[in-house]
Amino acid sequence: CFREYFVHKFRAMLGKNRVIFPGEKVLLAVSGGPASSAMVRQVQEGLSREAAKRLRFIPGLVYVEEGAVRGQSLEQREQTLAQMETLLQATGFPYHLIHLEEALQLPPSILQPGPERSSPSGPSYKEAVDSFIQQQQRQDGHSGTSLPGHSTQDTPAGSPATPRLPDAAQSRELLRAFEAAATATAREELLQMLRTHLIVQTARDRGYTKAMMGESLTRVAVKLLTNLSLGRGAFLAVDTGFTDQRHGDVMVVRPMRDYTAKEIAFYNHFFSVPTVVVPPLFTKRREKPSIHQLVERFLLGLQEEFPSTISTVYRYGEKLSPEPAKASSESQRCLLCLCGLDTEGGEW
Structure with a gap:
């Protein structure tokens, strides 16, 4: 019963918004945490032939290795990379391992x-689905073994050998940039x-054309209050909404934002x-915690006494406009x- 509820919520979220068209390539951002791992499992099950309502996009995975700024040694970073590569390989999806140091060369x-890319699937979502189903039926008639959502070039990327870490000079340069940030919040x-x-x-x-982030309802609620505290209230809708179109050609979607952290933890356990x-993230000696940490502790503390706290904050964010x-x-x-720069004071 719980599994059916969990699966239905994920597919209903995608079906209700209709922003991912059949045949589109979607990049799933995987951190190894509970929410993103549950998201990958949902996509795996949604692409299987046994699924009642199959997902029809082409998935890929990406993992950003951040050990340099998280205080990990070289051995610990290699161990984490090996664990993540094993996890990503087990999905059968193409995957990409990148390091945070590569941000210095963007x-x-x-x-x-x-x-912004015009939709290649046609003027309407229904027409795109019908066209995709007909195409799949023709392929199945010729080969009989094609998998939905996969094409011939989508083979798992990455080397089976031990992942190689960036140069020490790049890691030092990245660390200098983070150490230059005056506060934990800035980092x-x-x-x-x-x-x-x-x-x-x-x-x-x-x-x-799409990037999926595994942000849960709890994480979205924390981000709402955090961004308000940081003076980013005008951008709450794009920072926490289901879709984020600020990047133009790549739309960010958050399909896990209806799940609480507790629901995800139970699903992963069962x-x-x-x-x-x-x-x-590393902290300096005698440094005050970041606003992100303070808000998270505050919300989780309230949640223990008042169980509807996080869901109430989340529903507040649903009413905001991205304009x-x-x-x-x-x-x-x-x-x-x-x-947009929020520098002009409006009339109250």
């Missing part, structure tokens, strides 16, 4: 939204920005979903987050 185009924001840039650039380079634990985040011109766009 092209300047990452600071600009790409040209958290920098890490999130670099991670997102790497995922979007990987999607662009590999031809993916159905043996593998996860990989990574340490938190305030749109930039009126290039000069009014933030280079880091690609949202």
Whole structure:
């Protein structure tokens, strides 16, 4: 019963929004944590022939290795990489292992939204589905063995050998950038920005039009209050909504945002979903915790006494509009987050 509920919620979220068309390439961002691992399992089951309502997109996986800024030794980083590669290989999907150090070599185009792609599937979602089903039936008639959502070039990427870490000089340069951030909050924001840039650039380079993030309802609620505290209230809808179209050619979607952290933990436990634990971001001696950590502790503490706290905060975010985040011109766009500059005081 719980499994059917969990599966239905995931597919209903995708079906209700209808932003992922049949045959599209979708990049799943995997951190090894509970939410992203559960998301990958849902996609695996949704693509199987036994699924009642099969998913019809072409998945790929990406993992951003962040051991350099999480205080891991070289041996620990290699061990984590090996664990993640084993987990990604087991899915059978093409995957990409990238390091956070690669953010230092990103092209300047990452600071600009790409040209929006016209939908290749037709003017309507229904027509796209019908066309895709007919195409699959023709392929099945010729071969009889084709899998839905997979094409011949989508073979697992990556080398089976031990993953190679970046040069020590690159790691030191990255660490200097993080150590230059004055507070733990600034480092958290920098890490999130670099991670997102790497995922979007990987999607662009590999031809993916969508990127799936495994952010749970609990994480979305924490981000809502965190961004309010950081003065990013105008951008809450794009930072926490189901879709985020600020990057233009790559749309970010969050299909796990209806699941609480407890639901995900139960699902992973009952159905043996593998996860990989990574340490938190490093902190300096006698440093105050980041706003992200304070908000998370505050919300989880309230949740223990008042069980509807997190869901109430989440529902508040559902009512927000993404319009305030749109930039009126290039000069009014933030280079880091690609949202409109919220510098003009409006009338109250």
